[in-house]
Amino acid sequence: MTNRAVTTEHTLAPTRPSVVRVGRPRSRPVLLGWVGVVALVVLLSLGVAVGSVAIAPLDTLAIIVERLLGVDLGLAWSPATETIVWELRVPRVLTSMVVGTALAVAGATFQGLLRNPLADPYVLGTASGAALGAAIAVLLPIRFVVLGFSLLHALAFVGALASIYTVYRLSRIGGLAPLTSLLLVGYAVGSLLAAGLAMAMYLSGAALRQIFSYLLGGFDTASWSQLAGTFPLVAVGTGLILLRARSLNGLLLGEEAATHLGLDVRRERAILLALASLVTAAAVAVSGLIGFVGLVVPHVVRLVVGPSARLVLPLSALAGAALLAFADIVARAAGEIPVGIVTALIGAPFFIVLLRRARTGYEL
Amino acid sequence: MFRRPHALTESGPNSPGQRLALFLVAAIMVVAACAGGSGASPSPSTIASVAPAASVEATPLPTAAPSAAAFPVTLTDDEGTTVEIEAEPEVIVSLTPATTETLFALGVGDRVVGKGQDFFLYPPEAVDIPDVATFDAVDIEQVVSLEPDLVFAGGNFFTPPDAITRMRELGLPVVVLYAASVEAVFADIELIGQASGRSAEATAIVERMRTEFDAVEAAVAGLATPRLFYELDATGAIYGPADDSFLAEMIELAGGDPITTGSADKFDISVERLIEEDPELILLADAPFGVTPEQVAARPGWNVMTAVQEGEIRPIDDQTVTRPGPRLFLGLRLLAETIHPGVALPAAAPIPPVR
């Protein structure tokens, strides 16, 4: 029988020469990374320069220089100007970036984890949970503010985490495949919470405005103290997810194959779910529900650099931050329209164009 | 990761992704440093400190009763928040139309530098004041840039609560006003007077309003009180006054028997309930938006109502009825005259002066 063991090359590629298609240059992700960083700096400057009150760019610069470096450039400005630049605009732009990072990284994680291109940070009921939490907070006659966080932020955060925990626990009951079960239970729990939200909105009377404005999302009340609460959660969560890029890569092949590649799939799934949920919850608690970023940014990044989580996660973090910062600047320039509308208006056409013209060798 | 055969020989210390991750961590630390630095410094005081320290000489009081309100004044707003006002406010932002109107009535309209958006501006002088809030959001940046020493906001979610929180964090004194009853409107006018150094004027206005309210009450006393449905809106569901609402109270004071929604905080009412309550009179507050008695009569099911059968459907322009400000008595008079056409009301006192 060994005489039948012809060399494989002959059988497989009898006529075709071994043409190696030139792949992407390996420097492309690095280049993109730098583009992302530069974009963030530009957007930060733009975001601080633009607003409903006109402030001379030089004053803006001087205020930031003095605040950051303690250097007095010898310019005079009013306390109001300083407040606008340093207490309103800077934290606002940074918050939009942190939330953009959180949503994009969480989106990439959920897509990889659930092996579903349609997954986004809200797929497992986080959005409904956070929204219901926020609605309950609005309806409760308790008002407190600690470090810029009110009951609304607290309950939105708790609601998001509680909903995903419920989904995770329920999904482990019954005989369905873990992923199918997660998605179906996520859908069911999400629907239940949405019904609760609808009920809360129906009962809310005048408070409906506040619930509605939470649902639309935005950064108009961003502050340093909120950023100081959100940023560590997002930074730690994102960092830990980045360290688990390997697991997400293994899961590209499916859970069984990932097991064969040496991953403890159950454990990795639980850890990544927890991290992505934490990051999502931290984001939605301060910003409300902002759609589209978490769904589209990871796809756009994948179209350019391929599916490896080692590239997709960090580049999504940068791209998400840039997109949301840009969207918020547009939202402000357009007279404080909800930023979720802008993300969809910018993101959807861009995404469609990219899909149609994808010459990068990747498709969805 | 692998790209093409010759790339395999390339040696690099890190994968590109890894280098990016490191950069991100570094960027994150820089941002963290900024956030921490700000949290430590008590920056919100920047605004409060610019409040005029001593402005007694800058407050001429042309009216007979000098307020001579002693600033700083500490007051409790309608949400129970204690607000301290250091000196007589010279620069005021008023985020609700009723407050803007009240400030003009108190003679400090010229100090209002920013106002909330409104469809029915009053007085006409207020037109030139820039809008710093829409019906949905406050432009906090604009408010801050005006450097106000006093901000009036609306309670019960009229001004978004997180915007109120944010303005207070930034050191702005914010007084939140929400009147759920006629008495509360009077109290709010007094509160606005107290906060703006016009207590005596506020008391005078309230007294004048009370006189007018008493006069209307006396005029409608003894008249039949028709069961009345006051239609706020019917584009989607039918909206009318909630139980114990400000509007219901006004209708009662004007000699009507208000049909309410049966809930303290819901403003929609089912047609079934409306038919059961059988209004004898329907007032169309949505008439200015084009709703006509004919349209109402043609609505399915409405023809069984007494008011429809007898043609007792009357339009009303309810700007003054629903605005909790100094012109409220005009609203009451209008209501009384609409409910009881030809009712003999004493001549109205002149509208509080506007300066």
Next chain:
Amino acid sequence: MIELEDVAVTYRSQRVLSGIDLAIEAGERVALIGPNGAGKSTLLRAVTGLVAPSEGSVRIAGAPLRTIDRASLARRLAVVPQQVVVPFSIRVEELVGLGRLPHEDPLRGARPADRAAVHDAIERVGIGHLLGRDVRELSLGERQLTLVALAVAQAATVLILDEPTVHLDLRHQIATMELLVDLNERDGTTVVAVLHDLGLAGAFFPRLVLMDAGRIVADGTPAEVLTDSRIRAVFGVDPAMVRLPVATA
């Protein structure tokens, strides 16, 4: 290399494997054959640690399977997945690169040695012409070879395949078989495959393990295992209907 001693597997109170005694030496090439439901795949799952035996023991290179952590096991056993659906667009070399996961530094990712291993695996399997192609555009046969390359890149001493030729046309069936023979004979890789096609099994594998109803009923050379009476008893078909290259060889 792989030793199973009196292994039984119970699934939902139903015994799907019982009394399995099987020893596979390093460098062997073994095909598991038998009708549907005989327990072939379960046996592979017991060997790769996806199911825990309810009785008996599984040892890999002398060590009890349950004492070996997943990553070390992955460096010993490479499993070729049956068919893989990747949710995103992925290039051939990127897919093959996933085989390096058990070797990669968890933090730093692929290093030059890993890239070299991927390159070698691609050369070894002879799919250099597929470089840069999206795996999802490939034919089933090309995809199968890419998956084998992934397992080769894993650089394990044992290669385990579950019905690698299913869905493949004749040319690719033969090509896959030849590749397995080549990997076994030239590199000394131990190959364990579940096969449905008795003809292919008999032609390319020197040792066949015939299973039926959760038990091993025969173990030996094709000539020893594929007797007319066994084919009739186990598969319930007339042996004349089965073209067995070995029987005629």
